[in-house]
Amino acid sequence: MPGSLLETLRGKRAEQVPLWLMRQAGRYLPEYRALRAEKGGFLDLVYDSDGAAEVTLQPIRRFGFDGAILFSDILIVPYAMGQKLEFLAGEGPKLSPTLVDHALLSLEPVPDRLSPIYETVAKVKAALGPETTLLGFAGSPWTVATYMVAGEGSRDQHATREMAYRDTAAFAAIIERIVDVTVGYLEGQIRAGAEAVQLFDSWSGSLAPREFERWVIAPNAAIVSRLRERCGDVPIIGFPKGAGEKLPAYMRETGVDAAGIDETVDPVWAAANLPEGMPVQGNLDPLVLMAGGEAQDAATRAVLEAFAERPHVFNLGHGIGQFTPIENVERLVAFVREWRG
Template identity: 80%
Template sequence: MPGLLLDTLRGAQLDQRPLWLMRQAGRYLPEYRALRAEKGGFLALVYDTDAAAEITLQPIDRFGFDGAILFSDILIVPYAMGQDLQFLAGEGPRLSPRLVDHALESLVSVPERLSPIYETVRKVRSKLTVDKTMLGFAGSPWTVATYMTAGEGSRDQHETRAMAYRDPTAFGAIIEAIVGVTVEYLCGQIEAGAEAVQLFDSWAGTLSPAQFERWVIAPNAAIVAAVKKRHPETPIIGFPKGAGEKLPAYARETGVDAVGIDETIDPIWAAHSLPPGMPVQGNLDPLLLLAGGVEQDEQTRRVLEAFADRPHVFNLGHGIGQFTPIAHVEQLLATVREWRR
């Protein structure tokens, strides 16, 4: 039987709310830090399928969350497309060659770089109980393209945005290529055992409305349609961070089954503005979870109450911070588990 999370993503309005946290398998957990110290760098962990499966399961073993989110990274897609990927200590990921300087055609794809990720999914699903949902994911084309174009992350994605204006044909080819690989990647995860998948668009908030329609909504709609054609029963969560007032259009036009909302969105506004009956996910501020206390409890309940009349997956507005105290996560879990509609 499906668990609480999968039922909710499929549109069931349940009295209890499922809970998982973005980036829940990570640096705030002492068991993760110990394993990383033993095994080495981030990319080495991702490609060690036993270690990646263990990390994916760590927050389930400790907290009993309703979903296990695959331990991997959104930049596995450009890595499979032929860019070199490095994670530099204190600096973050680097991709080369940068597509602002090199043609997309210069890349030689390495699709076998996706295979170990599928093996991790298989290993995790084999160890999860039936009431826990295995969550796969990929980066959305716009966000992935920002890294592929500039070679690294930036605050305003100025090089990528400028390229999209200057040469929309070349940039559109990059987006189209990402869409194609992402469809295969998500379907591969589903076929390996993922029961729901999430599209992360971490930099969606930097775009104007017209650019948002072109580079966020349209590519995500293409991915959703292609994945749904092959796996119609698998829920897809769309998470366009920073979308703001463009969120209802994203929810209507992309075809996603559920929409994630970040901490800057008023949950009461979202509850009234999003399509009726659509499951939502979010949206406690990760910094509030870092701070804890009475305010954390009050705001947790505010989010729960705001979405009381529609299917709701409790989550943060973005990833959990590495310095978040374990006790605060336990406090959050208790508050959500005690709440009833």
């Protein structure tokens, strides 16, 4: 029998709201830090399928979340496309060569770089009970492109936004290539055992409305359409962080099954404006989870009340912070488990 999370993503309201947290497999857990120290660098751990499977399972063992999110990174796609990928201590990920000077054609694809990720998915799936949904993911084309063009993350995605205006054809070619690889990548995760997938568009909020239509909505719609053709009705969660008032259009036009919403979105507004009956996921502020106490309880209650009439997957509005106290997560899980709207 499918778990309550999977059924919720398919549009059925559950008596008990299912729960998982973005970045739940990560640095706030002591068992993760211990394994990371043993395995070495971040990319080494991602490509150690036994280690990555263990990281994926750690928060399930500790908290009993309803969903296990694959431990990997959105930059695996450009890595498979042929860019060099490094994670430097204190600096974050670095990609080279940068594509701001049209280096796309110089890249030599390395599709075998995706295979260990599929192995991780298969190992996690074999270890999970039927009550826990296995979630795969990929970065959405706009967000992935911002790293490929600039070679690193940036505060306002200046280099990528400027290139998209200055040389639209070259930038469109980058987006198209990312779409192609992402469809195959998500299909591979699903074939290996992922029961639902999420598209992360972490930097979608930096775009003007017309550019949002072109570089966020259209590419994600292409991924959804092609994935449906290949994989049927596997639920797809769209998470365009920072989309704000453009969120309803994204959800209508991309064809995703569920709306992931960030902490800046008023959940009452989202409940009133998103497509009728669409499942929602979110949207507790990760910082209130870090603060804990009565503020956390009040904020959790507000999210649950806002989405009481919709299929709802409780989650954060973005990834859990590294310094979040374990006891605050335990308190959150207990609160959501006890809630009956």
